[in-house]
Amino acid sequence: MEINHKDERLLHDDEVQQILPEVVEDTPEKKKASVFGAFFNITNCAVGAGILSLPYAFEMMGLLQSLVAFSIFAMASVLSLILLPMCAEAAGTESYETTVRVAFGTVAMKAFQAFIVLYTIGIAVGYVVIVGDLLPPTIAIWAGVEDYEELWYFSPWFFELIVSVVILLPLASLKRLDSLKYSSIFAILAKRLENQFGNLLNGGGLVQMYF
16 A cells, blocks of 8 residues: 555654653653562552452352453453553553553543542551451460450551551652562562461361462
């Protein structure tokens, strides 16, 4: 197929760049995350605490329905992971935020930022509440403390405060997301060990532990 002069002019790089809004100003090049850190951070997000609820979800829905639903959402996730880098490459951007701005404009980008902030706060609050519910009885059992509900330092709010100040605040203050790779590795191992200990308890005997 022949390309006329008008189509050739539209395909010129300079012309295409004028169609896209300016989203990136002249700024120093940022240091990119390592493959090692990105792998464990993404794995920690994908294999999150929600994986602990999968056995219960499979039990409630049934095996066939669960496999169908699981496969649909897995394919949707894979398709998203393929399309997002393609869109970012086509727009010449390096983040999802600027890609949204190129595709849908500044208003959509600000709405996206607001959704991300609300979603992140909700997730953080949920995890902190879970910590406050689980840690007091667990530590009381380890320490052999009875009637721990009457002790103020076994209150959920106290554990939530300690975890937020001692653990969450320092981790949230790191400059680069890549710095969280070690905490992600620890979280992945903790989830794996929790699953294996659950198998030991449910099986009532020795279960082969493997990775």
